[in-house]
Amino acid sequence: MDKTDILPDKKEAIMNAALLLFTKRGFYQTPTSLISKEAKVATGTLFHYFKTKEELIDSIYAISKKEYKEALIKGFYESSTIKEKMRTLCKNSIRWAVKNPEKHMFIRLFCSSPVISGEIREDVEKRFTFIDDLFSEASESEIFTDADPRLHFIFCISSINGACDYIIENGLQDKSEAISETVFNLIWDGIAKKGIN
């Protein structure tokens, strides 16, 4: 899990090629032979680094999520209010997705796919419990309208993902900061009790 640091050239080449191909063509339409070809390694080399094709996808998923997490928390703990924390998450999230569209797409495509092993998925989810905590706290502080915090959470995630789709589909990368501000307001106006700041 921590070999991330100094990846052998070939391993990295394989993962990069696979990320591109999986997002462009899908997992099952991407033969391992094509991945090794694009990565300019022999077919056997792929299986030297990854026992199976699924292990390769697991690794990409884990790394992408790790990077996403790192981007997500930038400035989070420095934000003083719940509203600020949420704004930070919202902006970080959109910013990262726009800068790393393949990784973002990869996560969305495979987050609910049975291709990702349950084990990896659980490991990864642990990194994000701090968000659940934030929503619970907000609920308890009566900042949010009455509703299951999980519903609020899903509402936020969905809206953020929708915004990313919007930006990428319409090529609005250069306006993404403004859009993420707009989206955060849409969300906050829905979620927060009137009069809360």
Add this chain to the structure above:
Amino acid sequence: MDKTDILPDKKEAIMNAALLLFTKRGFYQTPTSLISKEAKVATGTLFHYFKTKEELIDSIYAISKKEYKEALIKGFYESSTIKEKMRTLCKNSIRWAVKNPEKHMFIRLFCSSPVISGEIREDVEKRFTFIDDLFSEASESEIFTDADPRLHFIFCISSINGACDYIIENGLQDKSEAISETVFNLIWDGIAKKGIN
């Protein structure tokens, strides 16, 4: 309403089996042999009704979208205000998804998949232009906060889909009417200018 016209028994059995299997296992992990087995027909029969596996998926997509559309517009034209129209769409959408979880899932899984032929996709999209019109009208009437109506649209769809996920994941089907009211409020409070009804 449930069938286009009068589908032959076997054709229907194949489509039903395929719908279940595709949503449970995915398109590429579902061999046609398994579909025909579950549908209790011979392998050749599947190809008697659908020239290719892709034509089968196209057919399921088209029918599901057609049924969704029919559910969506119930009471839509009878709603007098834009707010009422949107509430109707939101509730109809969630209601249909909760009643037809496989078809809902099928549409979400395959709506952006290249497996669906472009031709079918275009045919289908035409049925939903009335929603674009509604958003444009709302924008022009200055009912919505300033933002691209396409962003508002994506925001709504994402939120609704998020709500469906929430209901289905948590087994809250019996509370779906209340949840959809909550979600509509989340959306409306985000989207509409303050003071608009």
Add this chain to the structure above:
Amino acid sequence: MDKTDILPDKKEAIMNAALLLFTKRGFYQTPTSLISKEAKVATGTLFHYFKTKEELIDSIYAISKKEYKEALIKGFYESSTIKEKMRTLCKNSIRWAVKNPEKHMFIRLFCSSPVISGEIREDVEKRFTFIDDLFSEASESEIFTDADPRLHFIFCISSINGACDYIIENGLQDKSEAISETVFNLIWDGIAKKGIN
């Protein structure tokens, strides 16, 4: 075998369609479904008249050979010398092939193919023993150069078939009478002892 006389419409349509398709596309690249489609009958109808696809080909072969034989002997028994008899055969053969190119091609394609049942083949060969007799007679009469009459026979057939190919490939149907005279001379000059007429 003698139902040839009054063929039911559909049976004839099937045989005609099959003759064309088999010569154009080959036996194995011609599905029975295509034959019935071209013949404008249902798939079951083909198998009503012919127990199997192979029986269909046998029937076409037998009929074609029968017609060929009938064309071949026109004027044969009226010819007085061996040379005249051979000229008659040569000319009749080319004339028929040029007028019935599909049937000629069909015979050539399938004459040595295992697709034709041995039984049919034997039945058919019997009709042509009169040619063997002619060659034996010619050999015994010391009209031909010394060589196995079977070699002479194959030499003649090959040359005649070559001539048919030449005419059909080059679209020289209108010159086929002259060509067949030329070819007969080529053959005769090869076969007959010098000074024989």
Add this chain to the structure above:
Amino acid sequence: MDKTDILPDKKEAIMNAALLLFTKRGFYQTPTSLISKEAKVATGTLFHYFKTKEELIDSIYAISKKEYKEALIKGFYESSTIKEKMRTLCKNSIRWAVKNPEKHMFIRLFCSSPVISGEIREDVEKRFTFIDDLFSEASESEIFTDADPRLHFIFCISSINGACDYIIENGLQDKSEAISETVFNLIWDGIAKKGIN
């Protein structure tokens, strides 16, 4: 001489097995699974060396024709007269066919079959233009009777092929040299003007 360069063992085994099976059973009645079985390789191995079944047949055709050509020209350019050149071709042709009956049969079966790709066919035909040249030269030198050189050509080829059939069908391999002399005389007496040597 026997192989293009140094063919891998398995590739050669596949081609040999396929040559035998295709001539014995025909192209469409020979499943690739049977070829790999006879060649004692896995099904995948066949497709490792030949992208498709058709590419396999193309390769066999090209190699057979290449070998045939090499056999055909032995002593050709050393022959001084047109008659000698033709005798050389006739004898070389029959000799090769008798020694390589499967390859000979393969060429005859597939030379006019659409299974062979047009590209391969053209490549191959180029090797044999020297024969056309010979016939044109003979025609222009007024050595041959008046007739289209293409007719003479077809007449020769047909006769030679007929002779090969005769030898192989009747098991006369040990007499093939004498027979080819006989056949050459049949041909020459037909083709050449009287008194030409």
Add this chain to the structure above:
DNA sequence: GATGAATGAGTGTTCATTCAT
């Protein structure tokens, strides 16, 4: 007789994976 929906064995081909070099 005539139909065409239904059958299922059989085909060409793919591709994740192994392993000798």
Add this chain to the structure above:
DNA sequence: CATGAATGAACACTCATTCAT
């Protein structure tokens, strides 16, 4: 470490043939 030839199970799809109507 790295290679790529070799493997064979699995797949989408075809098509001769049957049979209830």
